[in-house]
Amino acid sequence: MKHTDIADLLKGDFLGKQVTVCGWVRTSRESASVAFLELSDGTCFARLQIVIDKTKLSPDPECMKNGASVCVTGAVVKAFKGEGVELNADTVALLGKCPPEYPIQKKRTTLEFLRTIPHLRLRTNTFNAVFRVRSVAAQAIHRYFHERHYVYVNTPIITASDCEGAGEMFRVTTQPFNAAYASEEAYFKNDFFGQKAGLSVSGQLEGEVAAMAFSKIYTFGPSFRAEKSNTTRHLAEFWHIEPEVAFAELPDIIEIAQDMIKYLIRAVLDECPDEMDFFDKFMEKGLKEKLLNVVNSDFAVLDYTDAVGLLKKADVKFAYPVEWGCDLQTEHEKYLTDVVFKKPVFVTNYPKEIKSFYMKQNPDGKTVAATDLLVPGIGEIIGCSEREADYEKLLSAMKARKMDLSAYKQYLDLRLFGSVPHSGFGLGFERFVMYVTGVENIRDVTLFPRAVGNIM
Ligand code: 4AD
Numbered sequence: 001m002k003h004t005d006i007a008d009l010l011k012g013d014f015l016g017k018q019v020t021v022c023g024w025v026r027t028s029r030e031s032a033s034v035a036f037l038e039l040s041d042g043t044c045f046a047r048l049q050i051v052i053d054k055t056k057l058s059p060d061p062e063c064m065k066n067g068a069s070v071c072v073t074g075a076v077v078k079a080f081k082g083e084g085v086e087l088n089a090d091t092v093a094l095l096g097k098c099p100p101e102y103p104i105q106k107k108r109t110t111l112e113f114l115r116t117i118p119h120l121r122l123r124t125n126t127f128n129a130v131f132r133v134r135s136v137a138a139q140a141i142h143r144y145f146h147e148r149h150y151v152y153v154n155t156p157i158i159t160a161s162d163c164e165g166a167g168e169m170f171r172v173t174t175q176p177f178n179a180a181y182a183s184e185e186a187y188f189k190n191d192f193f194g195q196k197a198g199l200s201v202s203g204q205l206e207g208e209v210a211a212m213a214f215s216k217i218y219t220f221g222p223s224f225r226a227e228k229s230n231t232t233r234h235l236a237e238f239w240h241i242e243p244e245v246a247f248a249e250l251p252d253i254i255e256i257a258q259d260m261i262k263y264l265i266r267a268v269l270d271e272c273p274d275e276m277d278f279f280d281k282f283m284e285k286g287l288k289e290k291l292l293n294v295v296n297s298d299f300a301v302l303d304y305t306d307a308v309g310l311l312k313k314a315d316v317k318f319a320y321p322v323e324w325g326c327d328l329q330t331e332h333e334k335y336l337t338d339v340v341f342k343k344p345v346f347v348t349n350y351p352k353e354i355k356s357f358y359m360k361q362n363p364d365g366k367t368v369a370a371t372d373l374l375v376p377g378i379g380e381i382i383g384c385s386e387r388e389a390d391y392e393k394l395l396s397a398m399k400a401r402k403m404d405l406s407a408y409k410q411y412l413d414l415r416l417f418g419s420v421p422h423s424g425f426g427l428g429f430e431r432f433v434m435y436v437t438g439v440e441n442i443r444d445v446t447l448f449p450r451a452v453g454n455i456m
């Protein structure tokens with residue numbers, strides 16, 4: 001069907017021209033002589049007003065109904081009110097009618113309700129805005145790295161190694177377990193890959209392989225975690241941006257992470273003004289100002305040991321008491337970001353026991369060169385570290401964790417053949433989208449969220 005995108009029509013030089021547009025009716029009203037339709041085709045946040053002169057045209061009454069799909073031809077004229085344009089209809093054709101059971105009605109649209117109709121909720125203003133911001137942010141991520149000589153690599157989704165070692169891998173198998181097998185080993189030997197396999201929790205291990213050839217790489221793909229935590233910030237399937245940089249130590253990668261986040265925020269503010277105005281008004285008051293402050297100031301950097309000191313001194317009763325060596329809970333992270341710093345904070349140098357095997361061991365023998373980026377309202381959005389580049393030290397960390405070394409031979413080899421200091425991080429894409437839109441539940445920035453007990 002030849003037609004013009006509403007985004008082009010509203011921006012471009014179409015005044016006086018004859019055009020065809022297609023879309024869904026968002027609202028309508030009529031008097032004795034004239035009818036108005038507000039049409040959205042999803043190419044932009046704004047809608048196009050269609051004006052129907054009822055003395056000349058009598059379209060199918062179904063065209064006036066909320067949710068109906070229509071195709072309209074007419075002349076672009078200056079809007080009666082305001083600065084924009086509207087369309088004086090010559091023909092209005094019904095494409096698909098929409099009965100009154102259509103669940104997207106003005107009155108019932110809470111986010112909780114919309115979560116029950118993931119196939120229809122995208123036609124609301126909120127989801128229109130969320131997914132355009134998500135798309136613009138994804139484009140900006142590719143642009144950011146592309147402009148800086150990073151090679152975009154696609155790491156495998158099916159893997160035999162568990163990057164984070166947290167036992168949160170989904171298994172990949174083609175056969176049910178059968179009691180006839182004497183052991184788990186025998187069972188896996190007979191499976192598709194001849195060994196145990198799962199869905200990757202992170203592309204980092206393979207990303208490091210690529211960084212040892214191209215210096216700077218990034219991945220942007222799905223990661224899978226069989227997390228039982230049913231929270232507003234965990235999914236079983238999320239999108240993960242993972243740059244890996246050779247010849248970079250912890251302070252270097254912190255600089256890169258901060259620069260990238262600021263670049264992405266700027267891109268979203270510049271490219272999605274209507275959407276960001278909407279979020280500022282309806283999702284989080286002061287959102288735009290918050291983001292401008294983030295872009296225009298330095299993030300805080302705080303040693304884990306100092307963070308523990310601050311938390312112990314805090315005049316707050318935490319559900320989880322704080323001691324050096326403990327993992328920071330959401331309540332602790334929120335205290336640091338929302339109460340103490342009121343801006344993004346890099347917490348650095350965590351105790352080695354609570355972090356992954358691959359992180360560079362600090363000279364103190366107790367901590368590793370890792371950092372999490374915590375942001376107000378959400379908590380951790382980036383997990384980051386310098387990697388252990390020393391073969392012997394890495395090997396001993398893996399042995400201490402009783403890891404199956406045979407699955408990591410290639411990873412260890414990197415430390416034998418021209419090993420270099422290198423660092424990388426993982427940004428949870430959905431958490432970033434939550435942060436810039438003010439949306440509070442990760443299920444509302446994901447097309448079809450997968451979480452424990454939920455695969456709609
Ligand atoms: O901190 P994580 O586990 O770090 C890694 O996976 C490293 N291998 C990354 C790297 O250095 N290349 O995860 C990184 C980020 C988290 O900070 C969070 O934003 C996001 O991934 N994330 C999740 N997002 C949604 N649902 C989940 N279940 C998530 N788990 C992690």
Ligand code: MG
Pocket residue numbers: 372380382383
């Ligand atoms: Mg983490």
